[in-house]
Amino acid sequence: MTCTRCRQFDAAPGGELCRACEAADLHPDVGPSLPQAPPLPRAGGVPQFGPGAPASWLRSPVGLGRAVAVLLGVVALTDLAAVWADVTMLDVLGRVSDGTYGSAIEADADRADRLFALTGAVQTAAFLATVAVFLVWFHRVRVNAEVFEPFGHRKKRGWAIGGWFVPVVNLWFPRRVAIDVWDASSPWAKPRSHALVNAWWTFWLIGNGVSQAGSRAYARAETADEIHSATQVVLFADAFEILSAGLAVLFVLTLTRMQDDKARSGPRPAESEPVTA
Template sequence: MNCARCATYAAAPGGELCRSCEAADLHPAPARAVAQHPAPGLPTHTDLPIQSPHGPAWLRSPVGLGRAVAILLGVVIVTDLVAVWADLVMLDVLGRMVEGEYGWPVEADADRADRLVGLTGSAQLLAYLATVVVFLIWFHRVRVNAEVFEPFGHRKKRGWAIAGWIVPIVNLWFPRRIALDSWDASSPSTKPRSHALVNAWWTMWIIGGVAGQVSGLAMRRAETAEELRTATERVLFADAFEIPTAVFAVFFVLALTRMQDDKARSGPREPEPVAAL
C-alpha cells in the first residue's frame, strides 16, 4: 500500500505513511535542515537532531575517534608481542627448574623473568584500559550516528552501547547485537555489507576473554614449578591469541568508521518509489 499522504512511496509496516512522511511529522525541522545541504557537501556534524524512537540523535564524525582506537589497538598488539616474549623467557626458566636445575644462576634468571613478566603485564594493562575508554566513546558515537541513518532498525537502546560491555551475562551478546544494528544502518543502501567481519571479531573476542579468565585462574592456583609452567603456557596462549583479536578489532573499527563517514558525505537517501497497485 502506498503512503496515504504523498501516494508515491510504500507505507511503513503497520502504518499509513511512508518513512519520509513519518519523519516529517515527528521532527519537521531537522528534515528541512538536512535537505538544505547538497549530497556532496553534507557535513559529518549537524546542529539539529534527527528524531528516533530512542530520542534525538545527532550525527557526529567518528573519524578521529576511530583512528585513535586503531592506534591504541596497535599499542595493545605491541605490548602483547612483548608479553609473548616474556612468557617464553619464563617458560624456559620454569622448564629448567622442573628438570631439576637449581642454584643461583637459575634463581637469578627466574627473578629477571619474573620482573619482565610483571613489567609487560603492567604495560598490557595500561594499554588495554586506555583502549577500552576510547573504544567505548567511539562505540557509543557510531551507535547514535546509526540512528540518524536508520532510526527504526535498533533493538537495543543506545545506553547499552556502554552498559552492555559491563553488565555480566548480557555482555556475551548485547555488544554484538548493537554492532550488527549499527553496521546494517551504516552499510551502503545499494549494497549491504556482509556480517562476516563483525562475527569474526566478536568470536575471537569471546574466545580470547575465556582464555584470559582460564589462564588467570590457573596462575593464581599454581604453587609448584610444574603448575607454574602449565599456567604460563595458558598465559602464553591468551597473550598470543589477543594479537589476531586486536587485528580484527582494528579492521572492524576502521570499516564501520569509513562506512559512516562515506554515508554521511553521500547525503540523505530518498525512499525507493514503488509501482502503483
C-alpha cells in the same frame, strides 16, 4: 523536497512529509527519546560534521575510529611483549623442572618475574585506555546509525555501553548492537556481509575466555609445574589477543569508513522510499 520530519525520503507530492511519515503506524512522531532528524546536505550534498553541529546532525566517527585503531595497535604490541615475557618465564621454569639450581637460575627467575609483571601492567594500562576510547566510538556510531535507519535497532543506544558490563548479556548484546549499526551503515543499495563482525566477535569471546582462564590458573598456581602449565595458557591467550586486536582494527576502520561514506552520499535515493497502501 526532502521530508521535513525524517529528512530521509522525498516528501509526497503537495506535502512536506514523506509517505512513511504520514503513516503513523509505520513512522511515529519523532520525540526527544527517539532518533532525531539528520542534517540537510550542504553545498555538494555533504552533511555537516563536527562538535559544533546541532545534536540532530551526524557526528563524524573518523577521528575516534583512528584513535581506537592506534590504541588497538598499541595493545597488540604489548601482547607481543607479553609473549616474549611468557616464553622467558617458560624457559626458566623448564630449567627448574629439569633440576637446575644455583644463583644463576635464581637471578634469571627474578628477571623473568619482573618482566612478566611489567608486561602485564603495561598490557592492562593499554587495554583500559583502549576500552575507554572504543566505548566512546561505539556509542557514536550507534547514534549515527539511528540517523541512517531510525527503526532498525533492537537495542536502545544505552546498550552500546551498558551491554559490555552486564553479566551474561554481555555475551551477545554488544554483537547485536554492532550488527544493527553495521546494517544501518551499509550502502543504501547493497548491504554488507556480517562476516567481519562475526569474526571479530568470535575472536573477542574466545580471547577473553582464555585470558580469564590463564589469569585464574596463574593466581592459583603454587608449584613450578603448576606455574609452568598456567604460563602456557597465558602465552596462548597473549598470542591469541594479537589476532583479536587485528580483527578489531579491521572492524573499527571498516565501520568508520562505511558511516563516513554513507553520510557523504547524501539522503536515501528516492526510489528506496517505502510505499504504503
